[in-house]
């Protein structure tokens with residue numbers, strides 16, 4: 197069965213038409229973070245959905261060329277830098293680093309490219325595109341010296357969002373600084389410099405200024421992926437105006453269909469409410485780690501609900517994630533024990549398939565239900581349902597000594613395959629180097645003696661070897677990667 201996705205453009209489930217995985221890489225563009233503050237867990241829900249999409253494509257044999265942009269110049273980054281009294285780049289650099297750190301914590305695969313909007317190569321491309329739009333009559337410079345897209349000249353404007361332009365006209369408020377636009381819905385391609393921009397300015401045929409947010413994505417995607425993108429993702433809040441504007445700009449310049457499949461991830465709620473700093477329910481990845489949860493647990497909690505369904509984040513949900521992962525860990529440990537019984541007695545009643553052709557505990561044929569569920573518009577809840585059903589069945593078989601060594605091996609192989617998509621295995625199952633383990637043990641000992649100085653020295657030595665030690669209620673835990681504290 198072919199892969200199928202819900203396309204926001206058509207509002208229908210469509211088959212993925214690139215049927216031959218070896219024909220060429222899938223061109224995937226995902227709108228990345230705006231680096232004016234630390235990304236919140238709602239942002240990461242979308243990035244985890246995109247990670248799942250990439251991994252499922254790869255499981256199915258596709259090569260994926262993924263681009264994720266970094267928005268390092270727009271209104272919020274400029275305001276933030278001004279308020280902090282530092283240059284724009286100094287201001288954005290810290291949040292860029294934080295984004296990569298959090299993505300690593302959540303085991304999100306790295307994109308092939310992370311273009312930044314302030315890179316001269318892309319600024320040149322933005323200017324080139326804006327010039328092209330002006331020469332086609334699709335853009336104009338207004339009296340305020342800014343350049344705007346003329347949406348009345350692009351009949352498809354509003355099709356992605358299923359948005360009626362006349363509505364925009366009748367309900368739109370005319371802000372005083374927008375008086376010189378021809379249409380209230382015309383959006384800025386190039387914003388003329390004003391005092392509030394400070395040092396943030398580039399030369400252009402229209403005078404000093406900076407790009408609008410939307411043109412950044414059109415420029416970076418066409419520069420790196422060509423005129424046409426196979427799959428473009430983002431959160432539902434990106435649909436309008438951001439993605440609508442991307443279509444207008446890109447298609448306005450190239451005359452070709454910009455994106456084949458538009459996939460959008462639903463909102464994340466916290467305790468049933470929209471996340472907001474004022475409500476005290478605004479969480480970043482470090483906020484969750486500070487409550488003694490791991491990146492793996494948060495990954496599971498953000499992954500387990502279908503991407504088109506709003507996800508309600510709760511601490512109870514985090515505990516459920518922890519329990520689910522513990523079940524997987526225990527199951528794997530049991531399977532490994534059975535698989536390692538080199539000269540074990542043959543299991544009783546070993547059978548390899550049931551009447552319905554569904555995999556049984558002892559089947560050696562890898563089960564495909566998990567992968568099939570993900571082919572169906574990334575139906576992760578069905579896929580996980582199948583995983584836990586398999587865990588129940590195989591545990592029962594192991595309880596009754598009905599699992600032979602070969603079957604245990606087959607299940608472990610199956611897990612290895614589906615875990616390329618899930619990436620949920622416990623860190624400790626990644627072999628801890630002997631030296632690191634020894635240092636950690638020594639550290640445990642000196643901590644019992646309350647020798648904190650020596651404990652800190654050992655932590656630094658462990659960290660220098662690329663491992664992080666975290667002290668929790670259940671003792672210290674080792675994880676790969678740099679520390680977040």
Ligand SMILES: [Zn+2]
Nearest residue numbers: 227228413438
């Ligand atoms: Zn974008």
